[in-house]
Amino acid sequence: MFGDLQERELIREFVRQLTAKYGRAYWVERAKSKGHLDEIWHELGKAGYLGVTVPEEYGGSGTSMTRLAILMEELCTQGVPLLFLVITTAMAAIPIARHGNEELKQRYLPAIADGSKKFCFAVTEPDAGSNSFNIRTFAKQEGDYYVIKGQKVFISGYDQAQHVLLVARTTPADQVKEKRHGISLLVVDTNAPGLSAHPMDTQIFAPERQFALYFDEVRVPRANLVGEEGRGFRALFDALNAERITVAAMAVGLGRFALQKAVEYAKVRKVFDKPIGAYQGLAHPMAIARTHLELASLMTHYAAHVFDAGQDAGMYANMAKYAGAEAGIEAVDIAIEVHGGSGFTGEVDVITVWPMARLLRTVPVAREMILNYVAEHVLGLPRSY
Template sequence: MQYQNEQFQEIRDGIRSLCAGFPDEYFRQIDEQRGYPEAFVNALMGAGWLSAMIPEQYGGSGLGLSAATVIMEEINRCGGNAGAVHGQMYNMSTLLRNGTAEQKARYLPRIAAGELRIQSMAVTEPTTGTDTTQLKTTAVKRDGRYVVNGQKVWISRVQHSDLMVLLARTTPLAEVGKKSEGMSIFIVDLKDAMKQGLTVRPISNMVNHETNELFFDNLEIPEENLIGEEGKGFRYILDGLNAERTLIAAECIGDGRWFVERATRYANERIVFDRPIGKNQGVQFPIAQAYIDVESADLMRFKAAQLFDAHQPCGAEANMAKYLAARASWEAANVCLQTHGGFGFACEYHVERKFRETRLYQVAPISTNLIFSYVAEHVLGLPRSF
């Protein structure tokens, strides 16, 4: 497809060249140490890849979401994990599309220069999950500042970010006409917040993904850190979530291609009964199916990204892209592990690490069942199920 293979080939080549300096062994050691790939992230920022969506007037490349998805895809296809950096891209879109001119001038040049990271988005809460309109965290305006109280959970990269996008309720639920109203989004300076009202509690997990519980105790946020109009935050955040789901679809496509390539290579090299195991249809057919599924998901990824870049509605396409790509990468992971047999469980082959990493996207950032519900209600016109 010309759109994928030619338009973005320079980006693909650039990311592959950078990733060549961070081979599988680098990411295996980071995983074993339960560490953060600081050197890799610094290299990406230094080369300007994480400021791809920032307009040129602020020091960025002025590219769209389509290009950003290619960057994320290639990181994963090269054996890395873009989950360490993808927040920079979708949080960027929230600021770009809804921030004031003053906010953009204040933050974007420093983000483009690699001086600031905006890696974190605080939406999910322990008692509400994906029922975002029921969130309990409040932001009450007092004397030109907002005072925040509440709790968030599964908030990623807080410990490796300078800025965070926060969704909180500014008008009580009982006082709004629609439950999606009365929520607002803010930019939070994390270094200041951790000194005067924000407590961060890390959550250990199976994929070495830096994620946390957050506790807000009278955290004060300056009024000028409100993004957009007060009470319209839910609408703004959906824009960022569409970008998030499209980016993660691209990461899954990168994972899927990594699994297919590794399975194919091993099936050609592994000799049993004096013949490569890839000669057996029982081995080659599942790999072929995995390849087909990944390539099919890729088409929906680009459809969603193109709509987003054109400022067209893309909620259905973003959700479907995430579903198709996450399913394809997970099936490719199973095929790759099965092809390797017992060696697939050996850390030195790197399959088990990638296997764990791609499994996450069956659950996050939105589960498969919630995508089904979205499509059923918003696309097919079926009654709301919850």
């Protein structure tokens, strides 16, 4: 069910070798300088690992969320989270491969697989927030083009990407029967005339930055539509489920990275004559954190398995994201505690994991919205909003 065990170990071994070269120190240096991670990205592309969500006929190894989850989990376990694995490998490649027309697939998938092109993903708007169907960015059809007006916020990696996978309305919300109708996905070039961007002051300690995007009459060919006009929710749900699974793997890996440091320290740091790891006040929370990480990892890989089988992975992807984020936060928190005062130094490098681990409770979908989903769609409880 969880993929070939030998293949899993091969992926993990590849990542360990790669991060021996481009490891945590490399990542931290780029996080401080807001630099790019091009070296590791291109090595992943060369070795075929950016093609894990791209069908073979377009230069990939076939869509496998299982492989992507293993890759992300192990990179983060080594302290090297790559946000573009979420926003390009999961959120752009999968909708284009599953819903894009032939021209789009030929144009973008091989370039995603070899690492030469990156996408960012833009859905969030200031007034819509978690209510994504309430977005107002509008793509109006004019002949062979869409003309786009609107605003997006918190768009990660815009400055490094060549394209935006944009979620926009093509029919106003008050003219559709169901609120999810009238939404479409479009590929927009990041240098398109009329598209401008401003960096936002997000503080997550990562190389990637967030941007507010302004679309002022941006013209995009109709051929750039991903899937059917007005029925973009299908491609959107594929993107969001893939995103949740990848983010769950990221959270689990970050938790493992921090917890491993705590365990090593707890074995050697002696206070009151004994190593602090002997004190159950620390040992038990570490053991619980490890248990929760393993449970979250299992759920993540089960969600990936259901996704790869072509079944509705919504319930599992949401639960995996919830479990991964909570387990990641718990592990990073105990790792800071175990290190005492030095847990707050850059040298120990666990406080530096905290902003990202904490972020993943709220982003890409907030914990409350996941619990709303489970309450409504899994338990069948009435909706409160």
